[in-house]
Amino acid sequence: MVKTVIIGSNHAGIAAANTLLDHYPDQQVVMIDKSNSLSYLGCGSPLWVGRQIDSYETLFYTNKEAFEEKGAAIHMETSVVAVDFDKKIVSCCRVNGETFEETYDNLVLATGSKPINLNLPGNDYAGIHCLKTFEDCMVVDEELDDPMVQNVAVVGAGYIGVEMAEAIKRRGKNVLLFDIESQVLSAYYDAWLSEDMSNTLSENGVELHLNEKVMSYQKNDVMDVFLRCIEELVQEIKVNPDTQIAKNKMTSLDNKVSGIVTDKGEYPVDLVVNALGFIPNVDLGQGRLTLSKEKAYLVDEHQRTNLADVYAIGDCATIYSNALNEVTHIALATNAVRSGIVAGHSIGGSELKSLGVQGSNGISIFGQNMVSTGISYEKAKTLGFKVAVTDFEDLQKPSFMKDNEQVKLRIVYDQVSRRVLGAQMSSKGDMSMGIHMFSLAIAKQVTVDELALLDIFFLPHFNQPYNYITMAALSAN
Numbered sequence: 001m002v003k004t005v006i007i008g009s010n011h012a013g014i015a016a017a018n019t020l021l022d023h024y025p026d027q028q029v030v031m032i033d034k035s036n037s038l039s040y041l042g043c044g045s046p047l048w049v050g051r052q053i054d055s056y057e058t059l060f061y062t063n064k065e066a067f068e069e070k071g072a073a074i075h076m077e078t079s080v081v082a083v084d085f086d087k088k089i090v091s092c093c094r095v096n097g098e099t100f101e102e103t104y105d106n107l108v109l110a111t112g113s114k115p116i117n118l119n120l121p122g123n124d125y126a127g128i129h130c131l132k133t134f135e136d137c138m139v140v141d142e143e144l145d146d147p148m149v150q151n152v153a154v155v156g157a158g159y160i161g162v163e164m165a166e167a168i169k170r171r172g173k174n175v176l177l178f179d180i181e182s183q184v185l186s187a188y189y190d191a192w193l194s195e196d197m198s199n200t201l202s203e204n205g206v207e208l209h210l211n212e213k214v215m216s217y218q219k220n221d222v223m224d225v226f227l228r229c230i231e232e233l234v235q236e237i238k239v240n241p242d243t244q245i246a247k248n249k250m251t252s253l254d255n256k257v258s259g260i261v262t263d264k265g266e267y268p269v270d271l272v273v274n275a276l277g278f279i280p281n282v283d284l285g286q287g288r289l290t291l292s293k294e295k296a297y298l299v300d301e302h303q304r305t306n307l308a309d310v311y312a313i314g315d316c317a318t319i320y321s322n323a324l325n326e327v328t329h330i331a332l333a334t335n336a337v338r339s340g341i342v343a344g345h346s347i348g349g350s351e352l353k354s355l356g357v358q359g360s361n362g363i364s365i366f367g368q369n370m371v372s373t374g375i376s377y378e379k380a381k382t383l384g385f386k387v388a389v390t391d392f393e394d395l396q397k398p399s400f401m402k403d404n405e406q407v408k409l410r411i412v413y414d415q416v417s418r419r420v421l422g423a424q425m426s427s428k429g430d431m432s433m434g435i436h437m438f439s440l441a442i443a444k445q446v447t448v449d450e451l452a453l454l455d456i457f458f459l460p461h462f463n464q465p466y467n468y469i470t471m472a473a474l475s476a477n
């Protein structure tokens with residue numbers, strides 16, 4: 001038997017384990033994760049917090065038992081504290097302090113990513129949270145139940161920030177959404193598209209603070225704490241007449257965030273959710289494994305690192321971008337799963353190659369749907385591409401059709417080669433499936449002129465005879 005140890009059992013680790021267990025009977029698989037659950041779908045956090053779904057329990061798609069049934073050994077609540085890459089030994093520590101070692105023939109690092117922490121003054125006050133794990137989601141969720149929490153700051157208007165702004169608004173709180181950039185979702189959309197999302201957020205009561213840099217956090221002053229403590233105490237003592245309550249209450253409120261300070265002003269807030277993005281978790285390979293410029297494990301098309309028999313997958317590893325034509329880092333569950341499959345087959349002996357990615361993504365907020373793939377015009381310019389765009393806006397279906405919404409489409413293309421570099425779409429209707437075609441176009445280096453002549457069907461239920469994809473492509477200069 002060949003023994004593969006997989007460190008990290010979320011989307012990437014699970015995909016690698018399933019591939020090995022389902023296709024290669026000669027493989028012995030050992031899975032290790034410090035968490036007490038596996039397969040948590042982070043995308044469900046905002047949906048649960050906003051009560052758009054009925055239960056958080058359905059946010060897990062597999063469990064420990066499923067892997068044990070397939071013959072894997074799985075250690076949950078167990079941290080890998082060190083790897084001896086020369087002796088091929090992994091040192092582990094269980095949550096109860098017990099330590100043990102695992103030897104390996106192949107090692108798969110699937111340790112994911114960590115939330116970016118700006119370490120601003122006041123960062124350690126109670127009531128300031130990041131959102132990465134299921135536990136993070138539960139803490140924020142519980143604090144939102146507190147009727148004293150009325151004003152919530154969300155810092156970072158990327159995907160998670162925007163989704164959490166919606167979720168917290170749906171819980172009836174005042175939401176202030178901060179971003180240093182001049183637009184929301186700036187990593188994926190140009191301003192022409194992202195203004196749809198800003199308008200939607202504003203129309204639904206989210207207070208936008210763009211072009212605004214968060215500098216520090218404030219906490220309650222002593223008198224505020226005292227008065228609020230008395231107020232809460234009166235309520236609680238009715239239920240539980242325990243003298244310790246007053247002391248606990250004073251302590252918990254004393255260190256609690258009460259405000260956020262930016263380069264433009266100061267705002268009273270009772271809770272802060274930081275959503276500033278993620279960095280690869282490469283702690284275990286420091287000093288031995290080659291890192292990319294984004295500080296992710298640098299891997300080849302088989303997910304191999306620079307060390308023989310050591311693979312890296314998911315958020316901790318690099319990925320090849322077909323839009324940029326270079327290695328980059330894109331933290332998405334979709335990439336994690338695909339990279340896990342590639343590593344599993346490579347270890348098993350099938351030598352499957354990664355096809356690279358386009359970074360396709362989508363978001364749906366208060367009924368505003370946006371999807372994009374590849375790179376935006378602004379990003380392409382920053383990266384030095386000689387780039388152009390072609391835009392088209394129209395009703396999705398012929399005007400005689402009911403349930404008909406405007407669709408905006410932007411195609412980003414290289415002015416010299418004319419290959420498609422990116423596409424962005426926005427609508428209150430569902431046009432999401434169209435983006436997959438653009439993803440393939442980027443992967444296959446299709447030009448904008450080829451798109452103009454592409455065979456696209458017409459049916460009034462779905463699109464117009466002069467559909468927006470053809471029209472945008474035809475309009476390219």
Ligand SMILES: Cc1cc2nc3c(=O)[nH]c(=O)nc-3n(C[C@H](O)[C@H](O)[C@H](O)COP(=O)(O)OP(=O)(O)OC[C@H]3O[C@@H](n4cnc5c(N)ncnc54)[C@H](O)[C@@H]3O)c2cc1C
Pocket residue numbers: 007008009010011012013032033034035041042043044045046078079080081110111112113131132133160281284313314315316331332333334335336
């Ligand atoms: C709120 C939120 C919403 C998201 N929405 C989407 C979405 O809509 N679409 C999308 O594609 N992606 C989304 N993502 C991103 C997606 O969740 C990540 O890209 C994905 O989880 C990466 O999977 P992974 O397995 O590589 O890493 P992770 O999910 O980070 O898992 C890493 C695992 O490694 C374990 N681990 C780390 N270090 C050790 C150690 N030393 N010892 C033992 N175990 C260790 C951790 O406990 C963890 O279980 C979202 C993320 C969040 C937080």
